[in-house]
Amino acid sequence: MSDDRRLDVLRAIVEDYVTTNEPVGSRSLVERHGLGVSPATIRNDMAVLEEAGYIAQPHTSAGRVPTDKGYRLFVDRLSAVKPLSAAERRAISAFLTDAVDLDDVVDRSVRLLSQLTHQVAVVQYPSLARSALRHVELVPLDDDRLLVVIITETGRVEQRTVELEHAIAAELVPELRARLNVSAGGRRLSELDGPLASVVEAFAVSEQPAVRAVVDVVRATLAETTEERIVMAGTSNLLRADRDFPGTVRPVIEALEEQVVLLRLLTEMAEDSVDVAVRIGHENTHAGLSETSVVAAGYGADGETVARIGALGPTRMDYAGTIASVRAVARYLSRILAG
Amino acid sequence: MSDDRRLDVLRAIVEDYVTTNEPVGSRSLVERHGLGVSPATIRNDMAVLEEAGYIAQPHTSAGRVPTDKGYRLFVDRLSAVKPLSAAERRAISAFLTDAVDLDDVVDRSVRLLSQLTHQVAVVQYPSLARSALRHVELVPLDDDRLLVVIITETGRVEQRTVELEHAIAAELVPELRARLNVSAGGRRLSELDGPLASVVEAFAVSEQPAVRAVVDVVRATLAETTEERIVMAGTSNLLRADRDFPGTVRPVIEALEEQVVLLRLLTEMAEDSVDVAVRIGHENTHAGLSETSVVAAGYGADGETVARIGALGPTRMDYAGTIASVRAVARYLSRILAG
DNA sequence: GTTAGCACTCGGCGGCGTCGAGTGCCACCA
DNA sequence: TGGTGGCACTCGACGCCGCCGAGTGCTAAC
Numbered sequence: 001m002s003d004d005r006r007l008d009v010l011r012a013i014v015e016d017y018v019t020t021n022e023p024v025g026s027r028s029l030v031e032r033h034g035l036g037v038s039p040a041t042i043r044n045d046m047a048v049l050e051e052a053g054y055i056a057q058p059h060t061s062a063g064r065v066p067t068d069k070g071y072r073l074f075v076d077r078l079s080a081v082k083p084l085s086a087a088e089r090r091a092i093s094a095f096l097t098d099a100v101d102l103d104d105v106v107d108r109s110v111r112l113l114s115q116l117t118h119q120v121a122v123v124q125y126p127s128l129a130r131s132a133l134r135h136v137e138l139v140p141l142d143d144d145r146l147l148v149v150i151i152t153e154t155g156r157v158e159q160r161t162v163e164l165e166h167a168i169a170a171e172l173v174p175e176l177r178a179r180l181n182v183s184a185g186g187r188r189l190s191e192l193d194g195p196l197a198s199v200v201e202a203f204a205v206s207e208q209p210a211v212r213a214v215v216d217v218v219r220a221t222l223a224e225t226t227e228e229r230i231v232m233a234g235t236s237n238l239l240r241a242d243r244d245f246p247g248t249v250r251p252v253i254e255a256l257e258e259q260v261v262l263l264r265l266l267t268e269m270a271e272d273s274v275d276v277a278v279r280i281g282h283e284n285t286h287a288g289l290s291e292t293s294v295v296a297a298g299y300g301a302d303g304e305t306v307a308r309i310g311a312l313g314p315t316r317m318d319y320a321g322t323i324a325s326v327r328a329v330a331r332y333l334s335r336i337l338a339g
Numbered sequence: 340m341s342d343d344r345r346l347d348v349l350r351a352i353v354e355d356y357v358t359t360n361e362p363v364g365s366r367s368l369v370e371r372h373g374l375g376v377s378p379a380t381i382r383n384d385m386a387v388l389e390e391a392g393y394i395a396q397p398h399t400s401a402g403r404v405p406t407d408k409g410y411r412l413f414v415d416r417l418s419a420v421k422p423l424s425a426a427e428r429r430a431i432s433a434f435l436t437d438a439v440d441l442d443d444v445v446d447r448s449v450r451l452l453s454q455l456t457h458q459v460a461v462v463q464y465p466s467l468a469r470s471a472l473r474h475v476e477l478v479p480l481d482d483d484r485l486l487v488v489i490i491t492e493t494g495r496v497e498q499r500t501v502e503l504e505h506a507i508a509a510e511l512v513p514e515l516r517a518r519l520n521v522s523a524g525g526r527r528l529s530e531l532d533g534p535l536a537s538v539v540e541a542f543a544v545s546e547q548p549a550v551r552a553v554v555d556v557v558r559a560t561l562a563e564t565t566e567e568r569i570v571m572a573g574t575s576n577l578l579r580a581d582r583d584f585p586g587t588v589r590p591v592i593e594a595l596e597e598q599v600v601l602l603r604l605l606t607e608m609a610e611d612s613v614d615v616a617v618r619i620g621h622e623n624t625h626a627g628l629s630e631t632s633v634v635a636a637g638y639g640a641d642g643e644t645v646a647r648i649g650a651l652g653p654t655r656m657d658y659a660g661t662i663a664s665v666r667a668v669a670r671y672l673s674r675i676l677a678g
Numbered sequence: 679g680t681t682a683g684c685a686c687t688c689g690g691c692g693g694c695g696t697c698g699a700g701t702g703c704c705a706c707c708a
Numbered sequence: 709t710g711g712t713g714g715c716a717c718t719c720g721a722c723g724c725c726g727c728c729g730a731g732t733g734c735t736a737a738c
Contacts, residue, residue, distance in 0.1 A: 139476065
């Protein structure tokens with residue numbers, strides 16, 4: 001029994017359906033791909049594939065369409081890696097190297113990815129918690145308020161205002177700034193507890209409450225994961241999909257507008273895989289995304305993942321191409337942040 | 340000749356069309372509104388209104404639909420101000436006062452506005468150029484690179500890296516920081532030229548090139564209008580419109596993805612009016628927005644407009660309600676920034 | 679200036695028949 | 709046993725047709 005051919009048939013169905021967006025029948029299948037058998041044979045194979053849940057027919061006497069399970073098998077075992085063209089590599093490189101600051105890098109990346117994939121692209125800002133601290137700056141605003149500005153190695157800047165119970169002596173601010181930067185500079189959140197504690201202890205007991213307030217804000221800001229930001233591009237690409245299946249886009253856009261949903265999704269996917277992760281259709285726990293697939297990868301300096309990027313589109317997408325693009329952009333992005 | 344009644348008819352047509360989204364005919368018009376005349380009379384009036392370009396019929400023997408010109412007249416002269424309900428006022432107030440920092444304020448505002456109007460909402464970040472400077476911070480990165488962090492009164496933070504030709508003496512950094520903050524703190528871009536020049540002159544000639552590089556970056560950053568950021572919410576509200584007129588949404592979403600387009604639009608509208616400005620259909624110069632209306636208003640502390648907010652939707656929108664919401668949110672926003 | 683009446687227009691809708699892609703099954707072949 | 713050709717069947721897509729009704733413009737009368 002030729003199990004191989006069945007897989008060939010499945011691959012052919014996925015490929016055809018992705019390009020034509022029409023249920024694919026046995027005749028066109030043998031024509032477009034050089035399978036050396038007759039339509040009738042293919043029909044038998046398709047019956048088996050359908051029985052096993054890899055494909056389905058929208059209605060009697062229409063061609064077959066891959067199910068989520070079918071796409072999954074395709075992605076895991078059938079799709080060949082599709083290397084990017086030289087032109088695409090050049091475009092990525094040129095597009096990203098011009099960037100001037102972190103905002104710009106993120107902005108360019110997300111646009112680039114949406115253009116490469118023709119899907120909705122998503123880029124998460126480098127997480128504060130996982131980035132090393134570059135510098136902490138303290139700015140007295142008035143007697144009992146102090147502005148704390150936190151700058152990470154990845155170039156992200158965050159600011160918080162600290163309300164002080166009692167005024168802090170003005171002369172202490174430079175000292176506190178210096179101590180903070182010496183002890184905490186270059187470290188990540190996970191390595192900060194000791195150094196920060198020692199900073200507090202370096203001050204006179206009478207000053208410690210104020211110092212502790214500042215230190216706590218620094219720690220809290222770095223720990224704050226809810227503040228994570230996301231940028232998105234290529235939403236209009238969804239409308240192409242809507243022309244095919246009117247109405248399916250609404251819940252997707254609503255999901256996209258809830259950054260929380262996206263963040264949770266990306267975080268979950270970080271656990272799926274070390275490299276590029278793929279979620280197909282119902283594999284996305286969020287209901288609105290049940291006909292949507294997401295391809296995501298992590299990026300960050302020094303092989304340390306600080307955030308993720310992804311592309312999102314209808315389950316009927318070019319997985320090989322999308323995976324290649326996401327992986328490529330993630331790598332360039334890592335390189336830029338490291339450099 | 341009763342010109343008044345014709346205007347009543349126009350108003351009635353706009354109101355009916357906005358709620359029903361169907362061309363409105365003479366019979367239903369007299370029924371739904373208590374005009375004390377017969378359909379035939381209305382038909383005559385409608386013929387006049389059509390002649391004058393305020394209404395049009397999609398095809399022979401359908402009802403009438405307002406033209407852009409008709410909406411314009413409606414907005415300018417016919418629509419009554421629609422005060423917000425107490426519940427709405429409370430919602431605005433509650434929603435905005437909880438915000439913790441500028442990002443949060445902007446984020447909440449845009450969501451709020453999209454919910455109130457059921458349209459796409461847009462909020463522009465407070466412009467750097469028009470905000471007063473609160474503080475400039477300098478952080479040496481290595482021998483020939485200096486990080487400049489700029490903080491405005493509205494709470495916006497911007498950072499730039501300066502590449503120095505020759506290393507700047509480390510001891511000079513605190514002095515430069517101090518001088519910058521004394522001379523420039525609290526001033527707007529337009530008042531900065533003199534103070535900045537005097538900062539440069541306060542240094543020894545040998546140090547001036549480096550100092551000037553830093554000062555130039557500060558000035559350039561404040562002057563940079565291209566870097567203006569915009570946030571958006573409620574894109575999914577457009578899809579409702581697409582159900583009525585399939586295909587019209589695509590160009591709009593594409594326009595929205597180009598922040599430049601939106602920024603130019605908001606800037607143009609700033610000149611239209613001191614209060615709330617309205618652009619209807621073809622009045623938007625951008626081609627993709629020719630079936631879209633935009634309602635915008637400025638906000639800022641101390642009566643000084645530092646940025647704008649707006650709502651955007653199909654020309655067939657509830658102008659009175661949208662205008663009221665935009666105005667209200669702009670006012671609360673101003674109050675928060677001032678406080 | 680308003681109204682009633684009337685002929686006319688035209689898009690929307692539902693029914694109908696045709697067409698064709700695609701299927702499942704069965705008998706047959708190597 | 710697996711592959712193949714043949715065949716009857718299904719069912720959505722498409723185009724045609726005729727009806728219905730909302731809406732109009734015009735004219736003659738009030």
